[in-house]
Amino acid sequence: xxxxxxxxxxxxxxxxxxxxxxxxxxxxxxxxxxxxxxxxxxxxxxxxxxxxxxxxxxxxxxxxxxxxxxxxxxxxxxxxxxxxxxxxxxxxxxxxxxxxxxxxxxxxxxxxxxxxxxxxxxxxxxxxxxxxxxxxxxxxxxxxxxxxxxxxxxxxxxxxxxxxxxxxxxxxxxxxxxxxxxxxxxxxxxxxxxxxxxxxxxxxxxxxxxxxxxxxxxxxxxxxxxxxxxxxxxxxxxxxxxxxxxx
Numbered sequence: 001x002x003x004x005x006x007x008x009x010x011x012x013x014x015x016x017x018x019x020x021x022x023x024x025x026x027x028x029x030x031x032x033x034x035x036x037x038x039x040x041x042x043x044x045x046x047x048x049x050x051x052x053x054x055x056x057x058x059x060x061x062x063x064x065x066x067x068x069x070x071x072x073x074x075x076x077x078x079x080x081x082x083x084x085x086x087x088x089x090x091x092x093x094x095x096x097x098x099x100x101x102x103x104x105x106x107x108x109x110x111x112x113x114x115x116x117x118x119x120x121x122x123x124x125x126x127x128x129x130x131x132x133x134x135x136x137x138x139x140x141x142x143x144x145x146x147x148x149x150x151x152x153x154x155x156x157x158x159x160x161x162x163x164x165x166x167x168x169x170x171x172x173x174x175x176x177x178x179x180x181x182x183x184x185x186x187x188x189x190x191x192x193x194x195x196x197x198x199x200x201x202x203x204x205x206x207x208x209x210x211x212x213x214x215x216x217x218x219x220x221x222x223x224x225x226x227x228x229x230x231x232x233x234x235x236x237x238x239x240x241x242x243x244x245x246x247x
Contacts, residue, residue, distance in 0.1 A: 044080030047198025051189030062224040070217040078122035097138040105129040135174035150200040151210025
């Protein structure tokens, strides 16, 4: 497996991608599951709060989307409940060749099941910290994943839109989104919370009707070479320079 930096993709056409800390793609096997109508009446509505600071440095690269519309989308509905008894769960959602996992703060997979409406449901607990991990199993293609939590874009804190930037997932690699991005160096951790304490209710662009929903829009992208920088002593460079675009 190759090691790559995480990345964020921007507008259709020439796009800016912000890259964060390193991650390797770890292969997992989904468990079998069956559709169920086992909806717990006591399930508690939960949102996601603006949690503690988490260090997550980013850089910027250039890329472009190959289409104006997503390659695919996925939605996870979360709520306060235990995993229903006798229900088989899955470790990740497969949106081939992209795999989406929800993990706790220790990197352990959180169980997901599918109800009789075909929705992916994530049982959760108030106060629990979580992360979103997106893996790309393709050997050649890169994907941009625009991500929302409770209808709020995880990068700019605005209402979710396909026009917003997303994380870049390079071939045979994965990225982990730990929270709402505050700056180039930090995010605010994702923590399940009561609707009253959720970020969507403390954000002027938030809509409480979207509480309890995590969304992903996946675009195939072409990463562009950075511009070549001037070097007054090019013959003195010790190693081969990375490819760049000559202007």
